[in-house]
Amino acid sequence: MGDHPLSEQDTVALIELMFFAYRDFVSDPDGILGQYGFGRAHHRVLHFVGRDPGMTVQQLLDILQITKQSLGRVLKELIDKGYVFQKEGETDRRQRLLYLTEAGEELRQRLMGPQMNRIRRAVALPEGSAAHLYRKVLYHMVSPANREAVRDWIDRASLLGEPKDGG
């Protein structure tokens, strides 16, 4: 079942939909971020730190796949403006564990709202269980070399109900 490859037509349509969907997907947060003098890069940091409070700088770099210099710039701004703070690691005092302040968590939620609505709207189709399939499809669109890291993140993140510390 289902190993008829997609037609060229259909495949190209999906490529283009990926472009349009992503463009609009990030447009809501972009508008909010502007009010704070932030950009997309700040959003990513807020999001992932909020999901995994106490993560190290290196862990964040691994997820974002950018250089520490790029991260440094936005991280500094988030800290200076009071949305993120750092704590010295207890077992390894070289580490600067990352946490959101209350304002940071509020902003993170505010940014996530429209995207959650968008996802829920998109997945709430008469066909029903679109969510499961969609998740699989997006997962398989990640490069094989990155899948373990992505799966680790998703698995680990799903365990992070309560903040570990840092208030």
Add this chain to the structure above:
Amino acid sequence: MGDHPLSEQDTVALIELMFFAYRDFVSDPDGILGQYGFGRAHHRVLHFVGRDPGMTVQQLLDILQITKQSLGRVLKELIDKGYVFQKEGETDRRQRLLYLTEAGEELRQRLMGPQMNRIRRAVALPEGSAAHLYRKVLYHMVSPANREAVRDWIDRASLLGEPKDGG
């Protein structure tokens, strides 16, 4: 059926997958583009012009949703390096209709190859008809205000088998 909204957990996982998937989705073309001294912006122009040869500059602007100054820069480079050429409109001589040269079409195909593989791989799941659902999901992730334009594009592009002109 299926109007139970997605759990917060699942929704956030999809938001993150969208980020990871898009990041990797554009990574293959990025590598190729580097060899030509081009970037993502050039890719978009090559792609859409190749899909709709003879389109006007304004049509391209509407699809990309960028300013004409931004487009102007990359378009000029693509023309100077011989991947795109322009033809005066026949009915309206103010227009500069856009076409790919042979080199442009070759590069476009080369850039599209890895993305087609990626989509086909992602959609070829045991569940079978993921493609249809996936298309719907991505479509519904486009902002309502943009859906008509996106649908128009997809519909129109599906009719463009043969180039209209321009050799």
Add this chain to the structure above:
DNA sequence: GAAATTACGTCAGCCATGTTGACATATTTA
């Protein structure tokens, strides 16, 4: 205990690609 490695920060400069605002030219429409 000295040396190497690691985690992190920072300075400086470069590049790609988006933005706004202003202005010019040719052509079409009213």
Add this chain to the structure above:
DNA sequence: TAAATATGTCAACATGGCTGACGTAATTTC
């Protein structure tokens, strides 16, 4: 003839990537 349209271009600026180099504190290794 006047106004609107399609396109191009100049200048300045912002964001967020990048490389390369260097510094410091802490940990690990020999």
